[in-house]
Amino acid sequence: MPGSNPRLAKFLDSYGIVLVVVVMMLVLAAIKPEIFLKADNLTNILKQNASLALLALGMFVVIVTAGIDLSVGSTMGLAMVALAIASRAGVPWPLVLLVGPAIGLIVGWVNGIGLTWLRLPHPFIMTLGTLNIARGLTYLITNGAPVSGLQPEVRYLGQAYYGLGLAPPAGLPASLILVAICAIGLWFFLNKTSMGRHIFAIGGNPQAARVSGINVDKVLVIVYMICGCFAGLSGLLLAGRTDSGFPNAGIGVELDAIAAVIIGGASFFGGRGTVLGVLAGVLIMGILRNGLNINNVSAFWQQILIGMVIIIAVYIDVLRRQAATRH
Amino acid sequence: MAGGEAAQVASPLLEARGISKYFGAITALTDVNFHVAHGEVLGVVGDNGAGKSTLMKILSGLFAPSEGQLFFEGRPVTFSGPKQARELGIEMVYQDFALAGNMAIYENIYLGREPGKKFGPLTLIDHAEAKRMAAEHLERLHIAVKSVEQNTEDLSGGQRQAVAIARATAFQAKLVIMDEPTAALAIKEVGKVLDLIKSLKHHGVAVIIISHRMDDIFYCCDRVMALYQGTNFAEAPLDATHRNEVIGWIMGTKGHTEALAHDRLQ
Numbered sequence: 001m002p003g004s005n006p007r008l009a010k011f012l013d014s015y016g017i018v019l020v021v022v023v024m025m026l027v028l029a030a031i032k033p034e035i036f037l038k039a040d041n042l043t044n045i046l047k048q049n050a051s052l053a054l055l056a057l058g059m060f061v062v063i064v065t066a067g068i069d070l071s072v073g074s075t076m077g078l079a080m081v082a083l084a085i086a087s088r089a090g091v092p093w094p095l096v097l098l099v100g101p102a103i104g105l106i107v108g109w110v111n112g113i114g115l116t117w118l119r120l121p122h123p124f125i126m127t128l129g130t131l132n133i134a135r136g137l138t139y140l141i142t143n144g145a146p147v148s149g150l151q152p153e154v155r156y157l158g159q160a161y162y163g164l165g166l167a168p169p170a171g172l173p174a175s176l177i178l179v180a181i182c183a184i185g186l187w188f189f190l191n192k193t194s195m196g197r198h199i200f201a202i203g204g205n206p207q208a209a210r211v212s213g214i215n216v217d218k219v220l221v222i223v224y225m226i227c228g229c230f231a232g233l234s235g236l237l238l239a240g241r242t243d244s245g246f247p248n249a250g251i252g253v254e255l256d257a258i259a260a261v262i263i264g265g266a267s268f269f270g271g272r273g274t275v276l277g278v279l280a281g282v283l284i285m286g287i288l289r290n291g292l293n294i295n296n297v298s299a300f301w302q303q304i305l306i307g308m309v310i311i312i313a314v315y316i317d318v319l320r321r322q323a324a325t326r327h
Numbered sequence: 328m329a330g331g332e333a334a335q336v337a338s339p340l341l342e343a344r345g346i347s348k349y350f351g352a353i354t355a356l357t358d359v360n361f362h363v364a365h366g367e368v369l370g371v372v373g374d375n376g377a378g379k380s381t382l383m384k385i386l387s388g389l390f391a392p393s394e395g396q397l398f399f400e401g402r403p404v405t406f407s408g409p410k411q412a413r414e415l416g417i418e419m420v421y422q423d424f425a426l427a428g429n430m431a432i433y434e435n436i437y438l439g440r441e442p443g444k445k446f447g448p449l450t451l452i453d454h455a456e457a458k459r460m461a462a463e464h465l466e467r468l469h470i471a472v473k474s475v476e477q478n479t480e481d482l483s484g485g486q487r488q489a490v491a492i493a494r495a496t497a498f499q500a501k502l503v504i505m506d507e508p509t510a511a512l513a514i515k516e517v518g519k520v521l522d523l524i525k526s527l528k529h530h531g532v533a534v535i536i537i538s539h540r541m542d543d544i545f546y547c548c549d550r551v552m553a554l555y556q557g558t559n560f561a562e563a564p565l566d567a568t569h570r571n572e573v574i575g576w577i578m579g580t581k582g583h584t585e586a587l588a589h590d591r592l593q
Contacts, residue, residue: 193449193450207421208435213439
C-alpha cells in the first residue's frame with residue numbers, strides 16, 4: 001500500500017492522527033453531550049493542557065533527533081519558582097516574563113554541552129542528571145515552600161481568557177494563543193528553514209548530515225536549548241494559572257510530554273513526526289482524561305488507559321515501519 | 328585567463344606528492360604519489376589495510392596528511408575539513424550512500440546547501456526551486472525516479488546510489504571520489520550505476536573509484552593504480568594491463584601472468 005500513492009500515504013502518515021482526535025470528540029459528544037460539549041468544559045481542556053503542549057513541542061524537536069530530554073519537568077519547576085521569586089521581589093514584569101525562557105535556555109545549553117562535549121553515551125544520561133540538578137535547585141531556592149502572589153501581568157498568559165460573549169469561565173484562553181503561536185513558529189522553523197531540515201536529517205541519518213557539512217554538535221545544542229526554552233515558557237503558563245511557584249510542580253510531566261509526542265506519531269527512532277501530530281497527541285491525552293473524568297472513571301484507571309494508549313501508539317509506529325521496509 | 332587555460336592543460340586536476348599518514352606508531356600511508364587528469368576515471372585497488380580509505384579521507388579533507396602536499400589545478404591546497412574540499416569541487420560518494428532515508432530525494436541532494444534566501448546562518452528554503460533544480464539535474468544525468476518528493480528509503484539500492492551521485496555532482500563538482508560504488512547493490516543494478524559513472528566523464532567530471540571488483544574497474548576506468556602496504560605500488564592505463572596483472576599488484580607482485588593467476592589450479 002505505501003508507495004502506491006506516495007502523497008496520500010505521506011498525508012495519512014502525517015495527519016491520520018488528527019482523525020483520531022475528531023473521533024474521540026464525536027464519541028464523547030455522543031455519550032455526554034450535556035457536559036463535554038459545554039464551552040467551559042472545552043475551555044478547561046485547552047487551559048489545562050496548554051503547558052503540556054509547550055513541553056511536548058519542545059520534546060518533539062529533541063525526539064526528531066532521536067534524542068530524549070528528561071529534564072523538562074524539572075526545568076519547568078525551576079523556571080516557575082524562579083519567576084515567582086523574581087515577581088515577588090518586585091522585578092519589573094517584562095523582565096519576569098523572560099526569566100522562565102532564560103532558565104530553560106540555560107538548562108538546555110547545559111544538556112547540549114553535556115551531550116556533545118562530554119560525549120555522554122546517550123541524552124538519557126545527561127538529562128537524567130539535569131532533571132535532578134534542576135529539581136534540587138528548585139528546592140534549594142524555595143526551601144521547599146511554595147511562592148505565591150504574582151504580579152497580574154506575569155499571570156496574564158496563564159490565566160487570561162477572552163469571553164467572546166460566552167458565559168465565564170468559558171472563552172478563548174490566552175495560553176491557547178501562545179501555544180498556537182509557538183506551534184506555528186516551530187512548524188515554520190522545522191519545515192522552511194535550513195536548520196529545521198538539518199534537525200530532521202540528523203534524526204534520519206547523522207552520518208549523512210555530517211558529510212553534508214552540517215555541524216551536528218552545534219545543531220544538537222540548539223535543539224536542547226529550544227526544548228528548554230519551551231519548558232521555561234510552560235512554567236510561565238503554569239505559574240500564571242496557579243498564581244504560584246510550587247517546588248513540586250512538573251514532577252513526572254516529562255513522561256507525559258514524551259507520551260504526547262509518541263502518541264502524536266513521532267518516531268522514537270528520530271526523523272519522523274509533525275507539529276500537528278504533537279498537538280493531536282496532547283489533545284488525545286487531554287480529551288481522554290477529560291472524558292474519563294466526566295464519566296466518573298477513577299484517576300487510577302485513567303493512568304492505566306494512558307499507558308495502554310502509549311503502547312498501542314508505538315505499536316502502530318512499528319507496524320508502519322515494517323510496512324515501509326517490506327514493500 | 329589565457330595563461331590559466333594553458334596551466335590547466337599542463338597540470339593535472341589533482342596531484343598528490345609524497346603523501347604519508349601516521350596514526351601514532353602506525354603508518355597508514357608512506358610516500359604516495361599520483362595524479363588524476365581532468366575528466367579522467369582513475370581506479371584505485373588494494374587489499375584490505377592497503378591504505379585506500381585513508382587516502383580517500385585525505386583527498387576529501389577528512390584527514391590532514393602527516394607529510395606531503397596535495398595540488399589542485401596546479402595550486403597547493405590544504406583542507407581543514409570536507410567542507411573546504413567541497414568548495415573546490417571535490418565530492419565524496421560513500422559506500423553506504425550517506426542519505427537521510429526519512430527525507431525526500433531533492434532534500435538529500437541539496438542537504439547543507441539548500442537554495443533560498445539567506446538570513447545570517449539560516450536559509451529560508453525555496454522548496455519549489457529545490458524540487459525544480461533536482462528534477463533538472465536528475466534528468467541531465469538520465470536518472471529516472473517517480474518523483475523527487477519520494478523519500479530515499481523508498482528507493483532501491485541502485486536508485487539510492489544514483490541519488491548519492493546526483494548529490495555529489497549537484498554543484499559543479501570537478502572530482503568525485505567513490506568508495507566501493509557497487510558493493511551495496513544488487514547485481515542487476517550494478518550496470519546502471521557503472522554507466523552513470525561513465526557518463527560523468529562526458530560532463531567533464533573526473534572520478535576516482537575505489538573498488539574490489541575488477542569488473543567495475545575494467546568497465547569504467549581509464550587508468551588503474553594499486554596501493555600495497557600504504558604506498559602506490561603500480562599503475563597503468565587500462566589498455567596496457569590486464570586483470571591478472573592488477574590482481575598481482577594487489578598482492579604485491581609485479582609481472583603477474585596468466586599462469587600465476589591465483590584462481591587457477593596448477
